[in-house]
Amino acid sequence: MTSRVTLLSPATSPSLRRALFYDGDALDEAGAARAREAAGVLPAPARVLLSPSARCRGTAAALGLEGVAAAELAGLDVGRWRGRALEEVAAAEPEAMARWLADPGSAPHGGESVEGLCARVARWLEEERDGAGRTLAVVEPEVVRAAVAGxxxxxxxxxxxxxxxxxxxxxxxxxxxxxxxxxxxxxxPSDADRG
Structure with missing residues (x-):
């Protein structure tokens, strides 16, 4: 039996547009509109799971999907860097930023390491592979990255x-x-035309 997992990254939010570490903001109007345009495009899943963030919940709602928040699919916890601009952190803490980018096991922000996120998502994928059916998960981009790496x-x-x-x-x-x-x-389909 084949298991199928479709991971959908959320629509845009202000923090995404401004290159901020995600701070819990909701979708911006343009992101919500793009998600509403795509409602009904996805094949019907057996179940829908969500990263518990506002933008993932908002994306699912705009698509007309009802899902269950799954803690194991939460985005990366960046600790005290949450809500700060990437370039601001790089200027204020260059060694910490360099270490974080070079060593997946480090967490100089006091949150979760990339390695920890990858391990958490890998455990979830292992459980999914042993199941059957089609799961749609609206998840943060870093969860998609961790899932693909795993x-x-x-x-x-x-x-x-x-x-x-x-x-x-x-x-x-x-x-x-x-x-x-x-x-x-x-x-x-209109996104595919944009190339």
């Missing part, structure tokens, strides 16, 4: 090499102890 048995350092645009699908199909990955499919 599905490909890539080292946690690969996390930084993966870009996840808003409102894109990453599809995983699992069986026989492994996953196959289909990356970055646009949610709407």
């Amino acid at each position: 599905a490909l048995s890539a080292p946690a350092a690969a996390f930084w090499r993966l870009d996840v645009p808003p409102l894109t699908l990453t599809e995983l199909s699992g069986r026989a102890g492994r996953w196959n990955v289909r990356l970055g499919r646009p949610l709407t």
